[in-house]
Structures are given as C-alpha cells and as structure tokens.
Amino acid sequence: MTKATVQSIPFTIEVLRKIAPSRVIDLDGAGHWPALIRELVKQPEQPISVDAIVECAPPDTASAAYDHISIGSHLSLVADINGRVDAALIQKPLLGLRRDQAKVLLRALLNKSRYLIIDVPLGVAPNDPLENGVPNETSWSLVDLSYLPTVRRSLYRDSSGRLHATIIASNADPKKLRAGLPKIGAEFFDEGPTSGAGQLEKVLDRVADQTFELAFIKKNATYKLGQRLINTQGWNTARWLRNRNRSIVTIRATGDKNKDAQGTQVHIRHAAAKEKLRSIPWDFAEHAGEWQCLPVDSDPTKTFIWAERGRVRLPLGEDPEIRLVKQPFGGMAEIGFRGRIETIDLYADELHEISVFPARNPMVCPPSETIESHRGKIASGAEFRRDIPKSGKYNNTQSAFIEEMQNADADICAVHTPRWLGITASTKELFEHCYPIPNTRDQEPYRYDEDVIKHHADVLIDAGAKHIVFSGGDRSHLRIAEVLHDRDESITIDMLWHGSYVQFLEDYNWEMLRHWIEASKAGIVRSIGTVKAGMEQFLESVGVRSGLVLNLITGDVADPPEIDGDELHLGMWISGTTYRKIPHPMLAAIAMTPNTRLHAAGLETRAIDVINFFNINTAEVRKRTLPHDDLLEAIRQTHLTLYVTFSECCPMIPLESLQLGVPCLIGPNSHLFEDNDYLFSRLVVPFPDRADVIAEYIERAFEEREQIVDAYRRYIPGYNKRAQESVRVFLAREEP
Template sequence: MATRTSTSLRHAALVLDSLAPLAPARILDIGLVCGRLGLTAHQVREAVAAEEGPRPATATLEAIDIAENVSATHHRATYDRIHFGSAAETLASGAQPWDVIILNTSSACAHPDLVELCLDHADYVLLTGELPRTRVPTGMPARSTHLVRRVVSDARDSEATLLSRANPRRVGELPGADHSLASTRDELDLLLDRAADQSFELGFIKRSRAYRMAKRFRESSLGLTLARLKPDCVLVEALGESAGAAKGSEVWLLHASGRPDQPSVPWDFVVHDGDWETKAEPRRPHGRCMVTDRAAKLAVRIGPDPELRLLRHPWSGKVRITRTGRSETIDLYHPTGDVLSVYPARTPMLPRQSAAAPGPVTSPPSEVAKPASFTPYQQQFIEAVRKAAPPAIAVTIPRYLGVTSSTANLFEHCYFAPESPVTDPASLTEDDLRRHADVLLACRVNRVVFSGGHETQHRLVQLIRERDPSIRCDVFLHYSYPQFSEDHGWALMKLWIDSARRGEVYSIASDKFGFDRFIKSLGLRGHVLLNRVNGPLLGPPLLPDSPREVGMWLSGTTYRKIPHAMLAALALMPAARLHGAGLCPRAMEVIEYLGLRTAGVQEAQISHDELFPRIRLTHLTMYVTFIECCPMLPLESLHQGVPALTGPNSHLFDDNPFLFERLVVPFPDRAEVIADYAERAIRERGEIVAEFKRYYPEYEARSKRSFEAFLAG
C-alpha cells in the first residue's frame, strides 16, 4: 500500500475518532472512504474496542462498489464484505439497518436526498471528506430533524459530520456536539420531555369517541364519495393491474403532503375504501404507510401543490392519480426499488428526473413532453434515444472537430452541447446548462459519457447527479501528458481526477493508448477507447501525377500542432501544391514567403462535410504533429483512399510494420525526413491504401473490444 500523507493520516484518525464512541456493530462505507485512507476492518474494530463502555463482540466493515470487476485488490482486503451495485440498491436490500453509514463527502458537498436515504437505513450517518476551497451551500437535508456533531482536523483540510435521526440525544451528548435543535443539555431534555407530552396528548385525542366516530366515517364509502367532491382532493386509484416485467400489482403510498416542503398528513385523515391496509413502517412518516394489491381507491385533501411519494419495486402495479378532473396513469414497476415523487397539481405530474429511472415508463417513447425550452434538435434527440434505449449516450462539443469526430464514430447517440459549432462552450450560462441537463435526464438512460472534458461538462455532471444520483457519468479525455504544462489543461486534469475520487465521475477514459494505466495507478477506473472511423473504405482518387496535391487540415495551431516543419518539407518538393484549412496567420505568412504553390488554403477550419470531398482532391494528407492523443485525421484520410503521414506520438499503425514504416514519421521536426516520407507515400499510395483496407477490419475489431470493455467496466 502506498505511504499515506500527513493529510490522509489526520483524516483517517478523524474517521476513527468519530466511529469509536458509537460502538457500531455494522458499518457501511459508501465511497470506499476507509480503503482510500488505508484503514482496514481490523483497525476499525481496534478503535471501537478501545473505547470504554459496552462494545460489540465484532464490528463488521462493509462497502459498496459499482461493479465487481472494478473493485481493486487492496479494497477487497480492506473490507469484511463488498456489495456491488448502486447505493440505492444496496440500501433497499438491507434486511436490517446499519449502525453507521459512512459517506465519502463533506457536509457542504453532500446531496440532501442521499443523506436522507442513508438516515432511513442507519442509526448514524458520518459525512467525511475534504473541505471545499470555496464556500458552497450546505448539503444538509432541508428537514433538520437531527443533531449534528462537526469535527475539523487541525489542518482544516477535512471534516467529519455526524448525523442521526434515530438517536439525536446520543449525538448531542458527544464532546464537541453542535446542537441543531437545542443549544444546551437542559434544553435538549426539555425538548424530549415536550415530545413525550405531545405523544401522550395525541394518543388521548385518538382514543376519544368523537375522533373514532369521525375516523369510521372517513373509512366509509359515503366518506370517500364526499371527499372526492372537494376541489382540493387528490384521488389515488390502485388499478389492480401489472404490466411488462412486473411480478404483482402492489401500490404503496408512503407520503402525502400539501407542499413538497411539508411533512406528510396523518394517515387517519386519508379517506379510503376497505381494500387499503395500513402497514407499519417505522422509518416512514408517522411510522406507517398505505398498501394494497387490489383495485382500490383513496382520497386525501391536502394543499395547492401536493406531493405524493409512491414505492416502486418489482411487484408494483399501476396507479391512476386524479386532481381537478385531470388524470395520469403511472406504471410503478422498477427492477430493484425506488421512491417516486408525484405532483398532482403540475403538468406533467411526474418530474423528468423521476421518469429517468429504469423500467417501463408512463408513456410510449415517442410521446415525449415538449417543454418550451427544448429545441427541435433536443426533442428529436430525446425521442431517438428513448426508442433505441442504448447502454450509454455521449455529450460532445461540436466546436472541437476532432473530439466530435472521435465521439460520433464510437457512440451511436451523441448529443451536442452547445448545439452549434459556432458557439463557444464557455459562453453557456447556468440556465443553458440546466436545460441541457433536462434533455439528458429526459432521455432516461443509465449512463452519460462527457467527451472532451470541458468545465461546462463537469457542471453538467453535477447537475445530473444532483437530480438522479443513480446515473453513471464518465469523462472521455482527448489528452496527452505535455498538457500538464498548460495552466488550463492542468486545472482540467485535476478537476476530473478529483471528481472521480469523490465518486461523481465513474471512470476516466482516453483515446491516448496507455493513458488508462496512468489513471489506474491513481486508484481510479481507467479505460482506453481506440478511435475508429465508420463507413466504407474508398480506393485512391484518380489524379494526375503532377502536381503532387498535398492536404494539410488542422483544427488550429498550438505548440502541439505546429505546421511549420511540414511547410518547410513542401519547399523541398517542387512539384507539390498545398490544399489546407485551419492554418494560423503565421503559417499563411510562411506559405507566401516561401512561395509555396497553393490550391484553396485558408485560416478557417472546415466541417467534415466539406473536408472529405477536399481530401479526395489530394494525393497525400500531412498531419505530422508533435503531441497527440490519437488523431482522427489519418484514419479519416485513409478511409477516403488518401495516405496520411502522422507523427510518432500515438498507437496508430504500431501493430502493422508495413504502414508504420511508410506513414509514421520518426522525427516530426525534420523537414527533410517529412519530405522523404511524403514522396514515398505518394509513389506507393496504391499499395498503402490496399494494405490499409486489409488491415482495418482487424483494427476496427480492437476498437470495438475497447468500447465493449468500457461499457462493461
């Protein structure tokens, strides 16, 4: 195991100090906190046993990892048990609640819904992570019905925040407690005494004859009929039907409130027929919920913007929700388990993020909601994705031509954000990004891959996961190591690595061969995606031998893609004539000064629709650059039947000696070497294109295997 830094040692001590006073027998680690800090189950047990007072015989340390084939060996050795799958699936499958759930996040960055879910399944929740460097809104749940103990390490670089709904008094008694409900011990005792008084008062009222008579009336058919006549009534009809893969027809109503920020109404004030039963559920509002597996009705009078919460699971059936004469039928089936929020006063009643969960949906794929903010392109994309139901969709920035070409050839469904190549992604506002997040959530997919790694894509990851933490988000980087020297490039690299460490990003993929090994060395999931080009392989274009038409197609000039050695090579080829686009002003000046022959040379980039016909006007493409991940242009040019020279900085043709010897220039800064390679490639272009046609199916198969491994990882 790697040596831990002083920061991680302090953080590990902070975690142990927080766990020890709680005497936990069963601990669940979401985010592999202990594994990342170098803690083992044995160390946790020792820390717990060192405290005075009653101790568990053994404390078990469990963890959640997304998939079995990505759990690192040292993580397997760290835990007594590792659950594989999403946090929601694991929590739903727990036969008994955990004593402590550890979340790999600070309180400022925690997602309130995930915290609430953990509080439903554990006596205590421990949030622990690095403190954000800038002030951000707290991630605490809106309903602060628990006491908080907050501890910050000496270096103020990490924190531990302890929450409890089941035992707030115990948390309040711990040293350093910050009482959200009471500032002193006396006030806490007074608060608990007051709660006991209110419990007795409520029980006394419920035992009264007047209350019991009113309750019997509400449960009668007449009470149900009269309730339905009220304008603020919401009618819930269990249809007693199942659909698709559902194993039953159950409907579970967990919560009914007048507004989303209100507690649920008491179940005694829900009017229903005799086919509904009240089921004890200690962790639900008022300790109960309403359940039926038959055709049954209930009505509840609540507020102007009511919220219903319904359980979804494999045995769920259909339910019809009606308010003010408007009805929607919802299929509650879910393959693993989920809680669905329904808003009967809104149109549609289901928010888009709720509809994104797997399983049958409430309307056919072609019937997509058409909010005014969706453009025709966005609407068409949503419909196409829903119809195809792909394992993943990709998001790219069309302004970046090579990145977009790489992405579109690998992923069948590729979403442009922004839509136009003219738009700078940095100009996207927060409202723009939220609209793009709406589109991606409306697609109802389980995995979204962000290609390019722009800052706006990272914000999209956050927006999506805030609303649906079950969606996997990956980043597909087109990146090379020298970019660490760039301030912006290095900042982006750290942004995505830190995001992966926090669990926001599931994996980091790259088209730079071997970059996956670098990512894995950091303890993260890394993948390589080998670029390919779809479409037919064309033969060499029929052109006269002279002049020698040479294309130079760039997406811009940087220190990584400097064209000047190639331009100097053309000066050594008197019979050559240059075609080109994307050349900087200095390159245009060099062309003019050297007196190079040209045929359609410009500074502006050109689209692929224009590029491919122009490639067919040439004998050779020159793309001998200094730094690359894996360039698309050589593959695209060869698909058009035109050989392409490239630099020695990618994996292209390294498994084919014939092509490697003729197309990969070993010295990209030596004009005479480039010129010699160019002359040979033009002379042998027929043989080169023929060999590429023979070789490409093998390479394409490698590319597809890399893509399948990425999806499976």
C-alpha cells in the first residue's frame, strides 16, 4: 500500500474478487494484503494461498500473515516460481530500483502471473527536500508504464497532492476484466494552455464533468465498499501492519464539558496532512458514534463534521493541522497522535476557530477569530511581536532582566520557555539569572518572527550577557543563538537538553536535537549539556562537547503534612498522558489499595473513565495541569505522590514533593537516589507497568513516610552540593 487514497484498496479488492484467485504472490511482504484478501476476497470452499517474495526478512507480525515467504533477489525468485500464479501484487520494490531494472522485473512477473497489480506513486513527492521536484531514475510517470498490457488503471491523489496509479496488467486477460470492471478513480490528462473567450467555458465544462464523475463514483458499489472497508477490523489491521498508524489522528468527543458550556459538541472544520494544504474529504474519516456532516453556514460549498460523543480517525501526515470550533456549546475534545494525548476545551463565549497541530507540543496554537485572520497574523508576525513593546525600547520583563544582570555585574544567564513548567522550574533552580523567551506562558514557542528574534538578541546583548545557556532548546532559541553568534562570536552559547533517548521518536524533539548538534559541530554552540544521566557520554561519542547537569531543589525539607482522617491521600500530577507518562498502572494500583483517596491533575479522558469504572475514591481530579504555586499547595494535601513513569531525564516532581515532606514514588528511569540504598529501595518502583508492585510500594512508603522524609533530609545536602558542582563544571570556560 502507498499513501494514496483509500479507493485504491477497494479497487484492488474488487479486481481480486473478479480474478477469484487461489494463489497470490505479494512482493511487498508488509503483511497487510493477506488479512484483506482472506477477509474480503475469500471464495466458498476455495482456500487462497498468499505467499511473499522479499529481499529481507520481514517482522514476525508480517511473517505470520503469509503461507510461505521466499527471501532473496526478487528477479531470481520470480523466475523460480512453479507454474503461474493468479495474481501478483507489487509496489515497494519499484521505489528502490532504477526504471530499467524495474521493467525487467515487471516483465518477469507478467510471464509468471495471470494478472499483475501495480501500485506506484507518480512523479516526485511535493515539497520533498530529498528530491527537489526533479525526476530521477527511481521515479515513475504514466509514459514509463505505457508499455504494459494494461487492462484497467485508476489514478488518485493522496493527501499531499501526489498522484498515484493502480494498474492492472495481463498478457491474456483470461477473466475479461477490461470489459467487466467499472471505471473508478480519476484519469488525469495534461492539457496545453488555452486562451481567448472559450477558456472560461472550457474550465466550467471540465468542472461540470468532474463533478458528475465524482457523484457517479460515490454511487458506485466499489466506492461504497471502500466506505464499509475503512471501518472493518481487516482494514485496521492492515493499516497498523503498514505504518503502525503513524499518520492517524484520533479525535474523541468525550461527552464532557466545563461548567459554563451549554453542550458537549465537537466541530471539526478542517483536517489536512500539513499546514496550508486542503482538508481531506470527510468520506475518508473512520468514525464511531453519531458523527454528522453539515454545510458551513458562511460557505455552503464547505462542510464540517460534528458529534457530541464519539471517535473519529483521520489519515493525515507527519505534521497535520486540525481546525476545531470553540463556541458556547463546545465540549471536551481529546486529540491523540503517535501515543500522545491532549484534551482541549472547546467552550468559548463567541464562536471562533482554533488550529491544532497534533505533532507539536503543546498541540494548540493561540486562538483567533478565524483561521484566515490567524494566518494573517502569522504572515505579518503580529502574533509573535507581543514581546516588542509599542512604546519604548523594552517591555517590563526585558527591562527588569537587563537591570538585574547589570546590578549583579553578571555575564552568565539562562534562557527558558515559560510554557514548559518543568523545564522552567529546573532552569530557575540551576541558574541565578534567567530570561524567558517568549516572555509569557501563553505564547507558543514553535514559530518566530525575525524582528522578534533580533529584539531578544538585543535584550541579551544589552544585558551584558557573554555566556548564555538555552535551557530546553526550542526552535526560536536556536535562531536567537545563530543571530548572537553572527553579531559577536565571543559570546559563549551552550544548550541544556531536557529530553531523553526515547524522545527521538517525537518529531519536534528529534528535529531540534539534530539542529542543535549541527550547530555545535558548526561552532555556533560550544556544548550541549543534559539532565539525563549517561546521555553526556552518548553526546561526547558523536563529537559534541557535553556534560551532565543534576536538577536540584534548594531550601529546607518540610515535615510530613498532618492530614485529618484515616484515609491514605495519594497525589498524581501529570503534564499530559503520553507513551512516556501513562497513569493507568498507577490507577490500577490505587484500586488495589484499600482506604485511599486520589488527588490528581493533568489526566486525560481514559484515565477519568478508569477512575469512575473502578470506583476509585477521589478528592479533586482535574484534566488540566495546575499552575506551579497551586501544585505545591496541592501536594501538601497528600501523604504520597505517585510519579511512576516509563521514561524521564531527571524529573522535578519527586524533588519538589520530597522538599514538601511528601514521599514520591518514581519509575526506574533516572539517576535519582541510585546512590542511596534506602531511598532507592523505598521510592524507585522497579516495574512501572505492574500495578501489584506499585501497590506494595504505596503501602510501604505510607508506613515509612516519616523515615523516608528524614532520610531525604539527611541525603539532600550532599546531593545538592554535587548538583551545584555539576553546574559549575558545565559553565566552566575551559575544558574540565
């Protein structure tokens, strides 16, 4: 399968039904075709054998789907096929061969199969930096495929606008498919330029023809089969085997709302593979629940889908854009993409659209009255010029920072993003002088305007900064670092990375780390520090100067709080459910522990469902995260904090909780307490996905919480001394 529209799948299935094969060869070996063929092409009392020919061994999940797998050269193994197969399927091998090599393979397949089914993208991918729009020896056009004995072909465009072809070829056409198959998809032709009075009429005729063809296609049985197919288990299995649902955005209308909302509606106006592309047709949305498609009041030529409760899955791309409507009847929408989930409140006093980017963190851009006006602000820089005052050279935040640096005669400072609460808390503890970019928490850090970048560079230079640590390393931070380096190469620039290895999976984090490493190798950045123990060794091994910086919390350790009653009060404070921070094993452990009451914030809808279904006693549970001061106050209302996550660098929550006299259970994924046997044995849960083990640690930590806090009080001075020394070494002007 390719990224072509879903119609290519039912078309191929209908072809296979007409062929009624008993033996099929799949040259992709991805494992999706066997499931579809056995479910949708099966013939009464006639088993279908689906074999694979691949050059490399496929994953076990794919191998199990085939009756037999041959591994080796495609051309050699095709030549060795005994007899003739009824159908051969090929796509992926064509993309890795030169056209002359691929044509030899296609001819061999035609001689060994009654029908050859080819699925291939045409031309080059739009905006592909690797191809730059220039055809190469592995790209295809319809002219390149014209030599084939074509029975029928169908052309489609994927969500990026790229054209795909599904071609049925046969030397003899024994099933007479040329006459027996309906035409589906579209046939595209390149026409020369037209001019004169007849040009408009010709365009209108073409639009009318395409409108009629689209209406005809939608009435066709093959198209209707596609609509049924996308909601079947076979389709879901095939899609998962193909790409692990990497391009699928899931949106749930949860049925929840805030206290001011008049309804629970979720309106989706637009869903595109990337920003500025057209929305996919809603026919390709896989939905469960009462989703309806209605025309937009302001433009009846456009439609939107909405529901009060239900789930919809949208096949999009690497950096998709969704547009949702905020309104008085707006409810809660849960957005899921690549293991990360965010819940968005769609209530607003007045109706307006918001853009949601599921691949980014956070997903929501600043709202605007309409998406068009939002784009206008982006284009003009208005949304990001808020840090440039309308009068005077600097705003209050910038002037206060400059004054602070000058009064202290300081030349070292750290830059952080206020939106990232954990990184902000860490940065303020580690470094004496800190400057927020953007200046406020409500501004998103992903985009930047060049004037704003230069303005922040002015602030740092006027403050007298000669050594700057960019803590977190957002895209805007890297651009400021480049501007500073261009202006004054004597300024020392470091970056402190708060990510882990598993975040290589996250597009934005992977992109930024790569760019910072490239900047380091280019001499713009002196070093990249890390708060993940051991990662400094990895960075050094790839040629980047690095150092480990230990997070710390200073101040006196409080005594455990006194809480009335005999219940065990547990706190769970999560900044959003992701594959790295999953609350469900901890919730199961709470359900196993008698006489407990949960305080929580940052939980998504499924976690709330788990709490309700298992009747877990709660105090106050919020979907939204708490402001930092409110969080510290909430922690003091509990006996224990649960933060047993699957991946961390050096989390701040355990340190903050213990500083407040509340023991905190954590997962085995950071350096915390590894140098103290007692604290490690009481606080670090060895199996974060075993609720029974978490429950044991809960009961023991509650019984020993005073001893744990006392042990932490003795431990933390030495740890903080090492942490402060790690900062000194990291900032050292010379090699340590």
